[in-house]
Amino acid sequence: MKYETVIGLEVHVELASKSKLFCSCTTEFGGEPNSHCCPVCTGMPGTLPVFNRKVLEFAVKAGLALGCDITRVFRFDRKNYFYPDLPKAYQISQLYAPVAVNGHTEIKTADGTVKTIRIHEMHMEEDAGKIIHSPDGKTAFLDYNRCGVPLVEIVTEPDFRNAEEVNAFLYRLRSVFKYLGISDCKMEEGSMRADVNLSVRPEGSEEFGTRTEMKNINSFRAIERAIAYESARQIKVVENGGTIIQETRRWDNASGRSYAMRSKEEAKDYRYFPEPDLPAFHISDDEIKRCKDLIPEFAEERAERLVREMSLPEEDAALITASRNLADLFEDTVKICGAPAEVRFWFTGGLLSFINETGRDPEDIALSPEKFAEFAGLVVSGELKREAGKKVFRALLESDGELDLRKFIKENGLETLDDGELIAETVRKVIAENPKPYEQYRNGETKVFGFFVGRVMKELKGRADPAAVNSTVRNILGNSLEKHL
Amino acid sequence: MRRQKALKYMKTDRNTVLRAAELSKLILTEDETEKMVTELGKLAEIIGNLDIGDISETGSEAAQPVSEAREDEVKPSAERDKILQNAPEHTEEYFCAPDTFDKGGDE
Ligand SMILES: [Zn+2]
Numbered sequence: 001m002k003y004e005t006v007i008g009l010e011v012h013v014e015l016a017s018k019s020k021l022f023c024s025c026t027t028e029f030g031g032e033p034n035s036h037c038c039p040v041c042t043g044m045p046g047t048l049p050v051f052n053r054k055v056l057e058f059a060v061k062a063g064l065a066l067g068c069d070i071t072r073v074f075r076f077d078r079k080n081y082f083y084p085d086l087p088k089a090y091q092i093s094q095l096y097a098p099v100a101v102n103g104h105t106e107i108k109t110a111d112g113t114v115k116t117i118r119i120h121e122m123h124m125e126e127d128a129g130k131i132i133h134s135p136d137g138k139t140a141f142l143d144y145n146r147c148g149v150p151l152v153e154i155v156t157e158p159d160f161r162n163a164e165e166v167n168a169f170l171y172r173l174r175s176v177f178k179y180l181g182i183s184d185c186k187m188e189e190g191s192m193r194a195d196v197n198l199s200v201r202p203e204g205s206e207e208f209g210t211r212t213e214m215k216n217i218n219s220f221r222a223i224e225r226a227i228a229y230e231s232a233r234q235i236k237v238v239e240n241g242g243t244i245i246q247e248t249r250r251w252d253n254a255s256g257r258s259y260a261m262r263s264k265e266e267a268k269d270y271r272y273f274p275e276p277d278l279p280a281f282h283i284s285d286d287e288i289k290r291c292k293d294l295i296p297e298f299a300e301e302r303a304e305r306l307v308r309e310m311s312l313p314e315e316d317a318a319l320i321t322a323s324r325n326l327a328d329l330f331e332d333t334v335k336i337c338g339a340p341a342e343v344r345f346w347f348t349g350g351l352l353s354f355i356n357e358t359g360r361d362p363e364d365i366a367l368s369p370e371k372f373a374e375f376a377g378l379v380v381s382g383e384l385k386r387e388a389g390k391k392v393f394r395a396l397l398e399s400d401g402e403l404d405l406r407k408f409i410k411e412n413g414l415e416t417l418d419d420g421e422l423i424a425e426t427v428r429k430v431i432a433e434n435p436k437p438y439e440q441y442r443n444g445e446t447k448v449f450g451f452f453v454g455r456v457m458k459e460l461k462g463r464a465d466p467a468a469v470n471s472t473v474r475n476i477l478g479n480s481l482e483k484h485l
Numbered sequence: 486m487r488r489q490k491a492l493k494y495m496k497t498d499r500n501t502v503l504r505a506a507e508l509s510k511l512i513l514t515e516d517e518t519e520k521m522v523t524e525l526g527k528l529a530e531i532i533g534n535l536d537i538g539d540i541s542e543t544g545s546e547a548a549q550p551v552s553e554a555r556e557d558e559v560k561p562s563a564e565r566d567k568i569l570q571n572a573p574e575h576t577e578e579y580f581c582a583p584d585t586f587d588k589g590g591d592e
Binding site for chain 2: 017018019024025026032033034036037038039042044052053054073084131132134137139140142143144269271279280281282283284287
């Protein structure tokens, strides 16, 4: 029998507010253990949570971007569970009136298929702390720096059928959240985490099978592996006449397996009730409109527009728009200097390879469009040749956009050379220094012609016009050939 | 397809009490269990008698404009040695708790 896998997601994303959800401690990643803590986020008796309104703004933006209805009067609820990563023994979350409901977003898989994924709801909640288990298994060491950092949890409907769709959705989510500037969505730092609800059923069946929930999955690759493993496991159980138990399973990436969690904690009863320490909040139409106005054009739409308006190749447009910072830089630079082809040349060749080589975060590239435009202008006007420009552009990037371009060009002698005599002199020098290729050329091996051009360009630090070098080499070699005959 | 969110009144029987005890990490003796069934049962009955009707919109009229909520400003956190002193057990860096929790077992 053929089986179909049915998957729903719960995605936790940490929001990039400066301070925590209910206290003024910093949300900065890292730091000495327990150095970003106060009586509120360590759950001391007598403290009260105070809601950070920036988090609401971020959540509303996220909700709108995911096509959700925004709840006008939202509340917080208490989710009780007893585990040392949560010093209060409850998490402040939202159950009865989550901030956003009933959304949808489109995903595109590699073969170009477009599919709509429905969003059940999105709610705000606080993150938990980190537990370090002692080697003897007796003591839990607790670091509450992450405790109280704001999260949104996005709950999808079970609309996914394979890992590729799941990852397409997560990439889309990451791109949207980064464009909104509300999260860096770094899976490796845990600022984006996915729980996978998975069941299998015979193909064509309308009924859902019993699902399991896999937690602790923290990379796109791990999600693929976890889904492949768990659906194979469930199919095997069903085929052998067994039944799937509804349970939480922990994905262990090192062993490539999922394990049932036997803890009694899994007898889930969170005894939710409305959070008595916080009022209900009301969002006005104006506030929603203000958030709506701040929603940018997202990566995919922007890439399509760049292809349409500037005739960029699709791959280039996708690379450029992958980061909002880079896409803004590209478009603003083109606007200033009006030379899209030149900007694209330096962007895809120079800037993107710089990012790849150095592993820099595209969002941290500080080069200004004015500076980039100044550089592109020098090349367009011919003051700087592309070949010599490579060195300048690299230095510009390495200086974080601070480089004084003209000074650098002058100091390194990189300005364009239109001194025909110097070019000719250099050609003669290169020929004199390379008797062997010259001999080959005279014997009719014209392929060494390129060798001479390359050498001359190098001698001249790429400053000369390649066409001029070409014709000079041709002339001098040709003349010498005639003389020789 | 919203989650079922209506609150239900439960009958307070022996099972309810044992379940509540389990969730509260309490171990009750047979006598205590009996006592709880009676006492909690009476309490639940009083609450049940309140019959306050539809409370789904309660609180909305008292909702606070979100614009009055806190500004996103970082203030210094507590000094670590002071905050750690609040715990019965700690090291110089960490709070400590007994690690008796199941971390997942066999497949
Ligand atoms: Zn705090």
